[in-house]
Each structure stands twice: as structure tokens, then as C-alpha cells.
Amino acid sequence: MPRSSHEIFAGRRAPTQRNWVRVALLPALIILGLAAFLGLHLDRYLTFEALAANRSWLLLQVELNPALIALAFAAVYIAAATLSLPGSSILTMSAGFLFGLYVGTAIAVVSATVGATLLFFIARTSFGEFLRGRALGALQSLKDGFQKSAFNYLLFLRLVPLFPFWLINLAAAFLDVPPRTFVAGTFLGIIPGAAVYASVGSGLGQILNQGRKPDLDILFTPNILIPILALAALSLVPVGYRWFRRGKPS
Template sequence: MRSKALRWLLFALLASAISLTILYRDHIDAGALQQWVEQAGPAAPLLFMVIYAIGTVLFLPGSVMTLAGGALFGPVLGTFYNLTGATIGAVLAFLIARFFTSNWVEQKTGGHLKRLKEGVENEGWRFVAFVRLVPLFPFNLLNYALGLTRIPLLHYLIATYLCMLPGAIAYTYLGYAGREAVAGGEGLIQKVMLALALLAVVAFLPRLIGRLRQGPTMNIDALRERLNKEDELLLLDVRTANDYQDKLGHIVGSLNIPLEELESRLAELTPYLEKPVALICTTDRRSKKAAQILGSQGFADVHVVIGGMTQWNKNALPVHTTTETSDHLREIQ
């Protein structure tokens, strides 16, 4: 009982500290923080990393800290200190979430949320790497959310440190360039342009990774062969419900999720994060858009069926023209 009471007290203190930090975050003076760190002398890097780690746990904006690190320590050392401080904070938040609530989550989670959690755990370090490179959720919140899973701590730490590097380099250099702009340093235009180029690269990462994860295209013959041989393949039809039942019909065993609903129903597809998904529509236009969505959300083996149901019908292959419930997805759930 005493241990449980102590845990609740610690949780209440942490929640209060986070609430106060969020409430007064707009009053934080970045200039005063930089001055305070500079006055620490040789201990400045260590003090900065400690502040960054605590700020991460308490939901301070990481971008502000990263810019400050670049201004204080330059592009090279600043990147190292920023990345190390952010990773320490991320690990602390991960461990705090696991200490306080992981057992409760294991007992209470069910339905779609349980399947989503299991899908993330099956992805493991790959999921951590993906969301660090392509930030789908706020950084501070994600640290706590991942602590609710059974992803190994070492995998989480390594993937976090390595995959936050591109963003850390870009924002650290931006902070450095900002300091140079204020000080009127030499080569200012080149430094600003380089900072903007680094930010552009980071901004392009989600689209690039999404394209890399789309996988190759698939023709009708290849689709038919894989449907006959491969039980794990999900055939996802992204046409509207009316088109799914229309004269072109649909393929037996396919799952119909219209493109317009795909993003809101991604939790239903979590079991297929690392399994093959074939996308089909009337031609292949909607399928290509769906592939971009799935690729950017971490699905690793996505294929666009070229020609779609139009080509399937031209090949005189069997179709159904009435809606049938797909048992394919349900079998693995």
C-alpha cells in the first residue's frame, strides 16, 4: 500500500510539473536560458543537456532548445549536445510511462487500440525509426506513448538517437545561422542558405520515405498468382462502396476501404504493417494515392495493381458484383 501511495504521489507531482510547464511555456525566456548556460563555464554543455532532458520530460518545445543549442555551441558540438539531451529526455519519458502505466495498459487495452499496440510492437525499432524520421505525432507525447508498448529499451534508444540526427543537424544549424545573422558574421548568406537547404531536406523526408516504402507495382497476372499462393497478402480495394458493388465488381477476399476513409481507418490495417498489401481501384490512380498514404504511415510492403479492376475484367477473371464481408483481415485479428 505504501509503495502504491508513493507511486501515485510521484505521478501527481509529475503531472503537476508538466501542467505548469505547458501553462507557462510562453513565458520561458530563451535569451535568459542561453545567458544562464554561458555563465556555467566548462560545465555549460552538461548543464544544457540536463536542461534539455528535463524539458523533454516536461513537454518544453524541443525546437526552441535545439535552436538554442546551435546558437550556444555551433553546428557540430551543438548537434551532439542537442541530440544527446533530447535522447536522454526521450528515454526518461519512455521509462516513466513504462513504470507508471504499462501494466495497467496491458490489462485494459482491447479492440482496435490493442491491435494498434500489437502492430507497433511487431514493428519494434523500425516503427521508432520511422516516426523519428517522419514525425507523425508530437515528439514529447510520442516518448510517453512508446513507453506503453513492449518495445525493448535498447532498440528504442538506438533508433531514437540515430534517426533524430537529420532533424537535429538542420535545426541546430538554423540556430547557429540565426546567431551569426544577429552578430553579422562572415559568409552570412551562405550560412542562411545552407540552413534553409537542410530544413528543406528534413521537410522532404516524409515524402521520400513514403515513396521508398510503397514497394513495386504489380500487374494482374502477378496479383492473381499471389492471391492463389500467398495467404498473408491483403488485397485492399480503395474504390467507393458504390463502385465496389458496381458492374466491374470486386475480387473475392478483398477488403473495401474507400480512399477518402483510409487515413481514419488505418488502425484496422495495423496487422499488415510488415506484410504485403496490394492496392486496387478502377484503374490505378486512387491506388497510387493510397500507396502514398500507407507508405508515409510506415507500411513496409505496399504494391499498386496496375490497370486495376478495369484490366482484371479485360482479362475475363472472376468477380463478384455484390458486397461480401472480407474474412481475410478478420482471420489474423
Template sequence: MVFTLLPAGGFSLASLKSHQLALIAEVNQAPLRSAAIYFFVYVLVSALSIPGAAVLTLLGGAIFGLVQATFLVSFASTLGATLAMLASRYLLRDWVQRRFAGQMASVNAGVERDGAFYLFALRLMPLFPFFMVNLLAGLTTLTLSRYWWVSQVAMLPATVIFLNAGRALGKLTSLRDILSPEMLIALTLLGILPLATRWLFSRFTRISH
């Protein structure tokens, strides 16, 4: 079954490459099953805030390719975030209010002032961790449909950048390939991402005030 292979012989480039090729062969043999398993695992990781989403995203780019992986990760991450938001709204409301009282005040003020655009800004440049945004959003007045589409659109740029990096990493055959133009572009985009999102967030906060 896909995603069960681990590099027992260590994490050398050769062993990682061999396991990547084995995963790709399995995906080619059972594409629908492989995509479904990957999608389910990603939803679970996102909904429960299990560490490893970034690695899972890179893996998706390496074994599924950019277009298919973008579809899978975009919808899986949004579904997972939405499930966490619904759990907060209907099951964990009292606990979230007690645990994150200070942060809740900031989010409520931001949503009251800017509506869904505040959530969009948080997704672009997380003022709070991913899991906290999901939990706090559940206690706001944001509707389910608005929460879904804002989250999906706002998270898409980072998703594509990470998947592209995973695709470039998947093409490495030797350490010299790290200096290839494609790899350098992918790494540059990863480095620029936090700077760009911070700039966008500062622009948004200036405009909204």
C-alpha cells in the same frame, strides 16, 4: 549562470546579439558547467514535454557550435525521451492505457508488424506528438536499448538541421545577413525537413505493407 539572461530591453536584433555574446562568453569561461546545465535543462524539457525544445535547440547551435551542440542535444533529447518512456512503462501504464487507448492500438499493431522500424518511422515523421510516442512506446514490447538507439538515430537528422539553423542565426549581425548563402541554406533545410520526412514515411509505409 548560463541561460539566465533575458533581453529586458526588448527583442531587437542588437539586444539579442548582445545577450548571445554574453552567453558565449560565459560558456567560454565555464565550458563544462555551461554544457552540463544546458544538457540538464534539455533532458528536463524532453522528459516532461515542456514547450520550448525547438528554441532550446536553436540556442544550442548559436552558443555551442554545431559539433558540441549536436552531441549535447542528441544525447539529452534521447535521454529525456527514454525517461518518459520508462515512466510510462513502470509508473503511468494504467493512465496511458486509458488515455490513449485508440492510439495504443495503432502503435501496438505497427510494432508487431515492423518492430523497431515502426518507431524509426514515427521519429522521422511523427504520426503522434513527441511526448505521445514516448508514452505509447513504454507500453510496447520494445526493449530499452532498442528504443534508445532507434530514437537517437532517427532524431539526429532533424537535430542537426535545427542546430545548423541556430548556428546561422547566431552569426546574424544585421537584417541583410538573412540573405547570406549560409542563412538561406539553413532556412531551406528547415523548409525541406517536413516534406522529406513525409516522403520517407510514405515510402516506409508502402514497403512495410
């Protein structure tokens, strides 16, 4: 029995509606997260002043329930990374302050990687499917070039502290970076920066006792920034070598 024109039109329209729902998923999630963050005034807890005012209570909780507090802290960090909330440097410094340099760095790196991966998959499902069929011209060329050396490019972007964390997550999703490559590049690339902030946090008690504030711009001081940039440049050596080999005659 032939279908009516209304049924045919509805059948064609349904996939489009589903696509727009997927496209709206990512911005809706981020907007709701930011609204809750600002509406509940959670930003006041992600400050140096809040950490200093509650340091005795926080350290006591870690001493009494180290595993539980570590899991709770990781959950907060993952939520902040997934929703692209501000305050990652404070959270990483707090990890070093509460759990020490090595454990604090590990918690921060794992939590940031998990949160970034969740946002990556959300963006991949939301905007990724929408853009996949529309990647033409320069966008398609950029996508193809990025995919050939995705790990090296991603590692470079993670190491250089000038690119926003959330922007790299979204760009990797839009450019169809393989999930394993994304996780590996993110995990390895954020270790140096996380270790720097966690080391500041591990010495925070002494800084507070002296009545001073930690330097959150320490990552941009020459003695720290230059080695990280050198490491970032080193990550692109394989890309340069492949480019050089392509230019040589067989």
C-alpha cells in the same frame, strides 16, 4: 488463525491503491513541471528574444567554461524533454548557436534521447502496468502489430516532424516497446531534425547582426521536409517487405 474480513479486504485493496499511485505518477509529474515552468516564468527564457539579448554573456560563459556550460545546458534540455515542456526547437537552435553545428547537434540529440527515455520509463511504470492487463481488442492488436516492427515504426514517427515528441514517448511506453529499441529509434530518428535546427543556430550570429529573426519553420520547407519524409518512408520498407512476404504462398 483465520483472518478477519477487514484484514482480507485490506489485503485486496492495497495492490489497487498502489496501482492508482503509479497511474497518478506520470500526470502529477507533468502537471508539477508545467506549473513550475509557468509559475517561475521560465518560458520567457526559451525565446529567440531572450537568446538574442543574452548572446554575448552566453558565449562568454561557453568560452570560459565549455564543459561545465555544456553539462548545464544538457541538464536543462533533459529536464525539458522529461517534463514535456515546450521550446525544444529553441533549445536545439541554442545548442547550435553556443556549441557549433556538430557539437550542438550531438548535445541536443543525446539530451533529447535521455529525457525521452526517462519519460518512457516513467510512463511504462505508471500507465504501462495499469494498461498491460487491460489491453484488449483493437488496442491489443495494435500493440502486437507495433511490436513486430517496433524499430521501423518508431524511426518513422521520429523522422516525420508532424508527431509531438512527448506523444511518441508515451505511445511507445503504452505499446511495450523494448527499451533498447526505443533508445535506438529515438536517437537515430531525431538526428535530421536536430541537425537542421542546430545549423540555424550555428549561423544565428550573422542573422542577429542583420537584425533578422531565424525561421523556426525551416523544417517544413520543401527542400528540407521532402528528403526527411523520403527517409521516413525508407524506414518502413522492411515493414512493407515483411507484409508482402506474408501475403505470398510458401
